[in-house]
Amino acid sequence: MKTLQILILEDNIDDAQNIINLLSQEYSITLVNTLVKAKEALGISTFDLAILDIDINGKLDGIEFAKYLQQTSSSIPFLFLTSMQSKTVFNAAKLTKPFTYLLKPFNTIELQYTIELAIEKYFQQEDTLSTNTPLITTGYLMIKKQQTICKLILDDIEYIEVEENYSTLYTLDEKYVVKKSLAKLKPLLTGKNFEQIHRKFLVNFNKIKQINLAENTVYLNSNAKITISDRYKKQLTRRFDIIK
Numbered sequence: 001m002k003t004l005q006i007l008i009l010e011d012n013i014d015d016a017q018n019i020i021n022l023l024s025q026e027y028s029i030t031l032v033n034t035l036v037k038a039k040e041a042l043g044i045s046t047f048d049l050a051i052l053d054i055d056i057n058g059k060l061d062g063i064e065f066a067k068y069l070q071q072t073s074s075s076i077p078f079l080f081l082t083s084m085q086s087k088t089v090f091n092a093a094k095l096t097k098p099f100t101y102l103l104k105p106f107n108t109i110e111l112q113y114t115i116e117l118a119i120e121k122y123f124q125q126e127d128t129l130s131t132n133t134p135l136i137t138t139g140y141l142m143i144k145k146q147q148t149i150c151k152l153i154l155d156d157i158e159y160i161e162v163e164e165n166y167s168t169l170y171t172l173d174e175k176y177v178v179k180k181s182l183a184k185l186k187p188l189l190t191g192k193n194f195e196q197i198h199r200k201f202l203v204n205f206n207k208i209k210q211i212n213l214a215e216n217t218v219y220l221n222s223n224a225k226i227t228i229s230d231r232y233k234k235q236l237t238r239r240f241d242i243i244k
Helices: 013-023 035-044 061-071 087-094 108-122 182-188 230-237
Strands: 005-009 028-032 049-052 078-082 101-103 135-137 140-145 148-153 159-163 166-170 175-178 194-198 201-204 208-212 217-220 225-227
Touching: 005 013, 005 035, 005 061, 013 028, 013 108, 028 035, 035 061, 049 061, 049 108, 061 078, 061 087, 078 108, 087 101, 101 108, 108 148, 159 182, 182 194, 182 201, 194 225, 194 230, 201 217, 201 225
Parallel strands: 005 028, 005 049, 049 078, 078 101
Antiparallel strands: 135 140, 140 148, 159 166, 159 201, 166 175, 194 201, 208 217, 217 225
């Protein structure tokens, strides 16, 4: 599991500390205080969201960085968090198509909800994180766990157990319960190395250590023991080049 990576462009020390205090326990924060450093950070790391002040050292560099985000291939969702209430500035900021425009001071719940909505909008899925349904994108899932949005690498998942409209995703260290039935989850994992071996189980093909055909059992790297049903046994063994 990886924590959501957030880039913050803020030059006011007190405001920056307040944001860090509110978000650092749930997210990984990178703080920069100039336009140059913001561009450098974007070139070094991958971010999931940017929170931008507009007035940076007396210039509208927050808007300039938003324009830069739009022009780069690493475009990410962003929002403005600023004390600037000028209609002219707002109109200029609006042209960059931010998720929203928040005015300081702010509160924890408002910022948390805004972050969730920004991520959902970016992936063009509605009513997902708020109902513990994962956002599935290339190579990872975005899952809400309590008040935190987590990045769960697909290959970290060993197996998935499905029970009606809910699925439990198991890794070596944790499990995540999401509101997603097998019928909705399976198509999203097509081509992602997941194989159905039972009406209730999907396993990560890369995590299989042993298949016991006599027992109708798959053993995973963690020593988890998963039942194979006869319906899926032949399909699973066809994926291996078996040396006899």
